[in-house]
Amino acid sequence: MADKSFNAFEMAQAQFDRVAGLLDLDEATRQLLRYNLREYHVSIPVRMDDGSHKVFRGFRVQHNDARGPAKGGIRFHPMETIDTVRALAMWMTWKCAVVDIPLGGGKGGVICDPHHLSMREQEQVCRGWVRQLSKNMGPLTDVPAPDVMTSAQHMLWMLDEFETIRGEKLPGFITGKPVGMGGSLGRTEATGFGVVFTIREALKELNIPPSETTASVQGFGNVAQYAIDLYQQIWGKVVCVSCWDQTDQTSYSFRKKNGIDLAELRGITDRFGGIDKAKAKELGYEILPGEAWLEQDVDILIPAALENQITAANVKKIGDRVKIIAEGANGPTSPEADAAIAKRKIFMIPDLLANAGGVTCSYFEQVQCNMNYFWEKDEVLGKLDVKMTSAFAAVSELAKKRGIYMRDAAYVIAVGRVARACKDRGWV
Ligand code: GLU
Secondary structure, X not given: OOOOOOOHHHHHHHHHHHHHHHXXXXXXXXXXXXXXXXXXXXXXXXXXXXXXXXXXXEEEEEEEOOOOOEEXXXXXXXXXXXXXXXXXXXXXXXXXXXXXXXXXXXXXEEEOOHHHOOHHHHHHHHHHHHHHHHHHOEOOOEEEEEOOOOOHHHHHHHHHHHHHHHOOOOHHHOOOOOEOOOEOOOHHHHHHHHHHHHHHHHHHHHOOOHHHOEEEEEOOOHHHHHHHHHHHHOOOEEEEEEEEEOOOOEEEEEEOOOOOOHHHHHOOEOOOOOEOXXXXXXXXXXXXXXXXXXXXXOOEEEEOOOOOOEOOOOHHHOOOOOOEEEOOOOOOEOHHHHHHHHHOOOEEEOHHHHOOHHHHHHHHHHXXXXXXXXOOHHHHHHHHHHHHHHHXXXXXXXXXXXXXXXXXHHHHHHHHHHHHHHHHOOOO
């Protein structure tokens, strides 16, 4: 987001165009799918704690709903742009399709920095966003969820505002709610755990026991922390993590060659995933530049921060030993870097597949809300594993059968399903 020359939507469209070619899609289908169906730009007036008034800009984009209601998170970020939200909405359509859940794709964003907003001010941003968009969203049309710098608490405020406006209880309006308030057990873990389910499957294919592998992770937010958690449970060793430092306005990597201690690092991390440098140093971590996570001598790289992180400028720094890249973030690899990675024959688990665990669990949350009957955590995570594993198997089988790159295989399956739904409905 910080790089002005990077346009995520152009990248998403270029990825789509490539697959449209592979699938030989007709012109009308291409025109429909390379743009979003609908987008909303809103202004959100908020009375700040000091009594002043401030207006925040927000967006909601619905890329496609042929397979079901639009689905996707809402991000709070100071560098948010409409083009990033457009790209992320399109990626959500493909993500829901690749794991074959009956949902379309959407995304939202508000240009704001929660680091500098009190909880009351954040609540007002959440409620204001819903007030502007309540006519255009709902359980059967477009369903938001948490994303970068938004949490279960934000979802509950949004739900409360929506239900107040509509005058009825509609827990299916939003997912990622707190457990006990219509949320699903396992939703917090789902994205990170899903990343590791796919890594586990990739390691099986490569015939490498997880216990003999090491990994380096970019980011230390929700996705990264739970990916590290499950990866360590299957005996992998994480030697490096990186995160954004709000005070210095740059990122740093934290390395411990014998393996990082997740609980210890969590204990010195703020709610945005920022690790306290001074305390980490005391605990024996080496503090390295932000990009150092990419250069580590490890088997697995897990970018789990933001888009456009592995680029033409740094892709050469990826070490020789790296065998797998699992994209926990959305769009972390630029097309140029992706081509270089494909050439090196690194096993790529692309974002739409690797991080689909979050939205898959959101779908389970909707199902549970509809029944008003909530499953045990093991049941949720077991179902999540089945979904992720079968999606991985289908993508990897197609990649092998057609001799194509994993990302292309995932796109062929996803775009093919969405194009079919649009055709069957008689749209194109
Ligand atoms: N924000 C997550 C994503 O990018 C989850 C979306 C959802 O659960 O709807 O996949």
